[in-house]
Amino acid sequence: MITLGFACLILAFALAIFAAVAALIGTRGDRRFVDSSRRAVYAFAALLTICVIIIEAAFARTDLSLQVVADHSSTTTPIFYRFTAMWSSQEGSLLLWAWVLSLTSSAVLFATRNKHRELAPWATAILMGLGTFFTGLMLFDANPFARLSPVPPEGVGLEPLLRHPAMAIHPPMLYTGYVFWAIPFAFAIAALITRRLDASWIRSTRRFALIAWLCLGVGILLGARWSYSELGWGGYWGWDPVENASLMPWLVGTAFLHSIMVQERRGMLRVWNVTLICMTFSLALLGTFLVRSGILESIHAFGESTVGGPLLVLIGVVIVGSTLLIVSRLPDLKSEKRIESLVSREAIFLVNNLLLVGLAAVIFWGTFFPLISELFTGSKASLAAPWFDRYTTPLAILLVLFTGIGPLFAWRRVSLGAARRLLAWPALAAVVVTGLLILLTDADSHPFALVMFALASFALAALVQEFAKGAAAYRSLKGGSYPRALAGLFARNRRRYGGYVVHAGIAILLIAVAASSSFQTSRDLRLRPGQSATVDHYTIKYAKPTAEISAPEQRLTFGAVLKVSKDGGPYATLYPSRNYYSGVGGGTPVTGGPGGGPIRSFFEGEATSEVGRKTTVSGDLWTSMIPDLGPLNPLINKSDRKLEQIGKGVSPKNMQAQQALGALQGLAVRNIEQQYLKDPPPATFRVNVNPLVTWIWVGGAIAVIGGLVAIWPAPEARRRRVSDVYAARLARELGRA
């Protein structure tokens, strides 16, 4: 089936070129070519689907004749992770990118098959230009169907850090987010080329932009969750370049989603909107580039890349091309109207937009500072988390303030008296919360956090007021109970009220971020079994060591049982552990890696942490451990010497002898496990008390629900009914009924 897969990839590449060229011919008005190009896009999607199925089947049966499988999986990789191994490779992630692009392009072209006769051919050409680029990259630079000869007896296995359930959906979510931005981008470019710069391109692609924003957000959240529970450093966000690369398009995309409402409603911000979508898509490509190029050091980048150069060229083409196009269309992009008052919803949206783009700019500077410093000084200098915190915190605080004000104001203008009335209750709520926090807690010791709590309370109170007043207004217009009115509000304007739910989720998330980062207690403890130490209100006792060997995963785990008491009473039992994997770093289980012998290779390669955690609504008690392997070194070295001596006389082709050698290695590992339990060495425990951290995930989940509400289409029948009612009323008033 590998030959068939490769043939499908070649055909997909040819089809992408055909679709782009046919669509360009179709821009002259020949519908036959437009329809043919659209069908080519559907076929492109079908062919890439076959490619994905063939690659996944090869991973499932561990077909080691395929290089991508041999490099990223093995016979011992658990079946679940074999399916997720595809996107840990460069070839697989490029295939994922192209596949998602083909599906989403098909979806948008199907949805607009009888619309946009001027825009659709240009958009098709742009989307299939991207399709050509990514399939070409696979064919000429990173072929997922490349074969290995001779076929190795065993694969390298999946990177241990990626063996986490979140990794099954985190990369596809991020990539889906990145790729979906291509749709509004392609239609925006089409609108610029054809000078059809009204809001029609926005209307047809708005839902795709929302899906991109949602998927990227979910991807970021899952990445944070993985970092928190797998990396063992105790945090969920480290301002790592790859994390930043996903956050930047999300922030600019958020600005875009708000500013298109202003264009749809008031016909303003046209230049700003096309600029924002071009920026968002360029940043999405940059995110792919950062993960794949390895140009910046990152805990999230897993591969040496050869595709960085072509990706950089594509980003350059997108930025230069779209900038020239926007500049050449500036006279056509003039707004129909101007902002009438600074006390209006559109004015607040504009301020929020500037803050979001400002945040992205700060993050961009901090992320690329190592490259900038290298350019000017010759040495790479990185900016650490405190630098990012210093500049992003004030901007985030202002963002929360304006997020609270925005929903309260009407479009066009609000009188100062009405503004005072609308702001009074939320402001009072913020003052009360601030007072209570100062009186009852030590929140005033962290002024930025206190301000964030106050303004997030303001934003939440504003949303509650908005829902309450909305429901009351609905009742006065239509009658019925409050719950019914609330449901009616959502049904009537899912986008607006779904958006408010997103705001509530983000406000909760930011409260949790402020609390967990400002009021975190973190200590590193070096304990032997039986010893204990106190952190905050908790007494932590290292009760006993644990050790486990997982033969299928070629994993050795050293762990600890921690008994935790709080204020004198028993509180929790935690089980942090550290996993070590055989042969990581290029070696096989039998021969060992470049770091040393077969046993040493367990401890020289990548290790993962399983954290011990007690979660409550008020926060997490979080622990990770690193055992001191020093006392085990003599035994490790002795085992390696013996295994290497025996291994010298064994031919690699003698499978029986290799199996016997493998069994001996197993015994040696078992011996080390027993030694660890018999005479446990001390271990270093990181203990973090993270207040309110659970609310990050709760807030994120609320935001996702809100996003889904906003995306969900209103039933056509309802839209028609509402429209008919207004049409009839208008006609009556005009004396036409």
Add this chain to the structure above:
Amino acid sequence: MEIVLAVLIVAIVVWFVSVPLRRTKEQEAAATQRIEDPRVANLEAAKEAKYREIRDTELDREQGKLSQEDWTRQDAELRRDAVKILKELDEAKVDAGRGVPAER
């Protein structure tokens, strides 16, 4: 076997993609007929957006975001815009050869 499958896939793809290129003049005319007239589509969308604006403004007044005076002014302006759109829509539909009245 794989080669045969690959050739079969190529044949299916070529047939599927070339269907529009093999259309007769009548089929071509019918296909073109199905495409929305962009002017009508834009005006329909503008009409929907204007109705939504009128509705939201009404809700804003009920919620106390707009004074009665501001609402009266804005509402009158929005309705003027809506009437203009409806008239343009009537014309566009006639131009597009559909002859359907703008109001249902």
